Amino acid sequence: MTDSFIPSVKPLQDAPAGAFWFVFLRQKLLVSMNADTATIPFGEGLDRWGLAGLRQQYLGTLRGFSCHGVEVGDKTPAPPGMAFVALRSLYGILEEGPFKAAMTAMHLVEWNRTSLFCGRCGARTEAAGEERAKKCTECGALSFPRISPAVIVLIERGEQVLLARASRFPESMHSVLAGFVEPGESLEETVSREIKEETGILVEDVRYFGSQPWPFPDSLMVGFTARYASGEIRIDGKEIVEARWFGVDDLPEIPGKISIARKLIDWFIEKHRAAKKISTE
Ligand SMILES: [Zn+2]
Numbered sequence: 001m002t003d004s005f006i007p008s009v010k011p012l013q014d015a016p017a018g019a020f021w022f023v024f025l026r027q028k029l030l031v032s033m034n035a036d037t038a039t040i041p042f043g044e045g046l047d048r049w050g051l052a053g054l055r056q057q058y059l060g061t062l063r064g065f066s067c068h069g070v071e072v073g074d075k076t077p078a079p080p081g082m083a084f085v086a087l088r089s090l091y092g093i094l095e096e097g098p099f100k101a102a103m104t105a106m107h108l109v110e111w112n113r114t115s116l117f118c119g120r121c122g123a124r125t126e127a128a129g130e131e132r133a134k135k136c137t138e139c140g141a142l143s144f145p146r147i148s149p150a151v152i153v154l155i156e157r158g159e160q161v162l163l164a165r166a167s168r169f170p171e172s173m174h175s176v177l178a179g180f181v182e183p184g185e186s187l188e189e190t191v192s193r194e195i196k197e198e199t200g201i202l203v204e205d206v207r208y209f210g211s212q213p214w215p216f217p218d219s220l221m222v223g224f225t226a227r228y229a230s231g232e233i234r235i236d237g238k239e240i241v242e243a244r245w246f247g248v249d250d251l252p253e254i255p256g257k258i259s260i261a262r263k264l265i266d267w268f269i270e271k272h273r274a275a276k277k278i279s280t281e
Contacts, residue, residue, distance in 0.1 A: 005067070005101035007060040009132050018042055019066040020098070022059065022105035023051065025076055027216070028084035029102055031094070038085065038093045040102070046070065049079040055112050057127070062101050069105035071113055088216070091258035107215035108132075111145040119143060149220045151190045152178040154264040155203055157228035157245055159275075161268050162199065163252065164235070164243035174242070174252040175261045178221070191224050199243050200234030203227060209267070212260040223260045225267075248272040 021041045023030035030051075031038040042065070046053060053070035060067055078084050087106055091099060115134050118125055123138035134143050154176045155162040163174035179194035181187065191206050209223035235243050246252065248269055255261045 003063060003095070003097040005060060005062045005097050005104065007104055009058070009130065011058050011066060012061060015061070015066045016064060018044060019068055020062050020101070021046060021068055021070060022102055022109075023053070023070045023072055024106060024109045025072050025074065025084045027087060027106065029087050029090065029106070030072075030078060030082055030084055031090065032082050033085070036093065037095075038090055040094070040098050041082070049082070051076065051079065055109075057108060057112055059101065059105055059108060062097055067101055067105070069109045069112075071109050088256075088258060091256070103213055103215050107213070107218055108145060110215070110217045115143055146218050147220050148218050149181045149187070149222055150178055150214075151181065151187055151194060151224060152176055152221050152260055152264065153191050153195060153203075153206075153224045153226055154209070154268055155195065155201075155226050155228055156268065159272055160245035160247055161265070162201075162228070162233075162243060163246050163254070163265075164199065164240050165252075167239060167241050172253045173255065174246075175255050176264050177240075177243075178261070180219075187222055187224070191226060195226070196231075198235065198240050199231075201231035202229040204229040209264060210260065212263075214260075221260050223264055225264070248276070 023041065030041060032041065041049060051072060053072055056068055056070045058066065059069050087102055090102070094102065115125060117123065118136035118139060118141055120141045121136060121139045123136055125134035125136050125143065128135040128142060132145060164177055165174045169175065177195060177198055179190060181190045188206050192203060195201060195203050203226035205227040207225050209225050211223060212221045214221045233243050254265050
């Protein structure tokens with residue numbers, strides 16, 4: 001049986017008894033903590049833990065068992081032996097399959113919570129059946145889970161990388177640059193515009209690196225690498241408070257392993273450490 005999470009709109013006909021329950025209190029997920037591991041509540045229904053969900057939806061299967069995403073009210077106490085924990089902090093603590101399911105659950109629970117009414121006429125919406133969509137009960141308009149694409153870019157200049165500190169980052173943490181795609185833009189155009197707006201420099205050789213769903217609350221991060229072409233670093237001091245070039249041996253504090261930002265920076269570190277090793281051998 002596969003460990004991976006398989007998303008699906010329609011419940012299985014002959015699902016085995018028992019289900020995984022992804023219960024969210026805002027961005028916090030209900031888990032049982034045992035030493036260094038966390039597990040997702042598993043059972044027939046939520047009532048065995050004395051929980052009542054505000055809204056619930058089917059997510060797909062994990063290890064062959066049904067998965068449900070549930071939203072509970074802000075004042076809901078965690079059942080004995082369990083806790084509501086920020087999803088980000090469960091990276092590396094939850095196993096890979098349950099973590100992937102939890103990321104999907106968070107996105108869909110938030111979508112469910114924010115799409116109760118039609119954006120066109122204001123009437124109530126309901127689940128649209130076969131698709132992951134909501135249908136307006138009055139005008140029939142369909143709406144789908146919102147996914148907001150954003151680019152995230154690592155820029156190299158010889159043996160250095162451009163890292164910046166955004167005003168929202170914790171003191172001393174630096175990362176690669178990122179920004180949301182605007183209507184009418186290709187991803188490559190977003191890369192060039194964001195880098196120019198945030199740092200004043202021009203880049204070339206923009207290459208796709210990989211992507212990552214980022215449900216905080218609904219992004220898809222699309223990673224790129226690029227090379228410095230021209231210009232001097234100029235920052236606005238508001239959104240970006242510091243930006244400069246770093247060598248592989250003098251990196252500042254960087255983001256945690258969960259993010260594609262970190263995967264980009266690790267790619268840079270590995271490449272330049274390997275190059276150094278060869279040149280000193
Ligand atoms: Zn409507």
